[in-house]
Amino acid sequence: MKIVIIGGGAAGVFASLAAKEANPGAEVLVLERTAKLLSKVRISGGGRCNVTHACFDPRMLVRNYPRGHKELLGPFHRFQPQDTVNWFEQRGVALKEEGDGRIFPVSDSSQTIIDCLLGEAEKLGVVIKTQSKLQSIRKGEKGFDLKISKENDLHADRVILATGSALAGWDFAKGFGHTVVAPVPSLFTFNIPSFPLAGLAGVSVRQAKLKLADGKFEEAGPLLITHWGFSGPGALKLSAFEARFLAEKNYEAALIVDWLPEFSEDWLRGLIEKSRGARQAGSLRIVPLPASLWKKLLDRAGIPQTTLANALSKKAVFQLCESLKRDRYQVKGKTTNKEEFVTCGGVALSEINFKTMESRRAKHLFFCGEILDIDGVTGGFNFQNAWTTGLLAGRAAAE
Ligand SMILES: Cc1cc2nc3c(=O)[nH]c(=O)nc-3n(C[C@H](O)[C@H](O)[C@H](O)COP(=O)(O)OP(=O)(O)OC[C@H]3O[C@@H](n4cnc5c(N)ncnc54)[C@H](O)[C@@H]3O)c2cc1C
Structure with missing residues (x-):
């Protein structure tokens, strides 16, 4: 089984780890169009990376999402901030909670989070390619055919779109019949x-x-x-x-x-x-x-x-x-706001199965992170959306 993930941001990389953990025999490939992985993780929270928020009740947690509150309730019952904290701590990242509930690495450096995620990818055998931009994607008889910049054409059994707020990502989603709610800035x-x-x-x-x-x-x-x-x-x-x-x-x-x-x-x-x-x-x-x-x-x-x-x-x-x-x-x-900003708008939520993050328009196509019409208030909620939806998409794609 070949799973291709488009986008090397928080959601895409987390999805790749979940996919490989769920199915170690699967070939998991992450394609990132720029030269750098996890670039928003690097600059987030003023370079400290506010990984999540100390809000551990899913019903309270969803109130922090102007868009996505209804849909995220189920996913947060499966992976919520406490799971995020456990996930990083089990992999040796010490985290701390600040007075306002924001959770950061004790190192106060986003590099700690990046090193953990990329170290885990290497350990699990996830293949990551930078400067590999998805140019087109088409559903064939069996799986997907992808055209990638400077690469041979690729075939994938499952695809996860995790392109964040990039316009091209929404165009790919539209190509599969998805509605994209017009993007506007938030925060x-x-x-x-x-x-x-x-x-x-x-x-x-x-x-x-x-x-x-x-x-x-x-x-x-x-x-x-x-x-x-x-x-x-x-x-x-x-x-x-x-x-x-x-x-x-x-x-x-x-x-x-x-x-x-x-x-x-x-x-x-x-x-x-x-x-x-x-x-x-x-x-x-x-x-x-x-x-x-x-x-x-x-x-x-x-x-x-x-x-x-x-x-x-x-x-x-x-x-x-x-x-x-x-x-x-x-x-x-x-x-x-320099500390944190996101886009409101994205792939319409009614067209996604929130148990698996699979498209209701195209079988074996999955979405996670900011490409969806989900955004949270400031304080670590946007990364929590990336971790939760990434994990669900990765696991389901690997099944
Ligand atoms: C300055 C700033 C600070 C922030 N601080 C915080 C914070 O402290 N806490 C918090 O919770 N949230 C924060 N956020 C929000 C958070 O960073 C985002 O919600 C989160 O990164 C979204 O993750 P993502 O993986 O969905 O998208 P992204 O991180 O945007 O990743 C998408 C990736 O896909 C790649 N891509 C796009 N198109 C293609 C293509 N065609 N082919 C291949 N690759 C492609 C992009 O280059 C990008 O690397 C901040 C955002 C910003 C801008």
């Missing part, structure tokens, strides 16, 4: 022209809640103020859930920030009224916000910092609650 930060908080760049809050005025989702998480707008996990999460809506709006939308999601508005109003003393509003310390942000939010509510707290009118208290709970900004444009 980006928000640009806000003439950003009123620019002076606070670098200030962050532990937990803010964000939504778009006309959007469907409300997402909470740490929020970072930058020179240009908002970043941090909370902003990235909203960008992922609203990726398609924002693309349709050409990245122009009203963003509403709740700076204190743990405080109800009534509670907050009571707190402000109770804390009235002879102190100046600018030096009140009644809510857990950085002092510089509190002062800025007073400005946005039109309250001079020197106003004595006991002289705050009902209207001023109302305005302050608006700034704290419904602070509004006009987003215009996005910035690619």
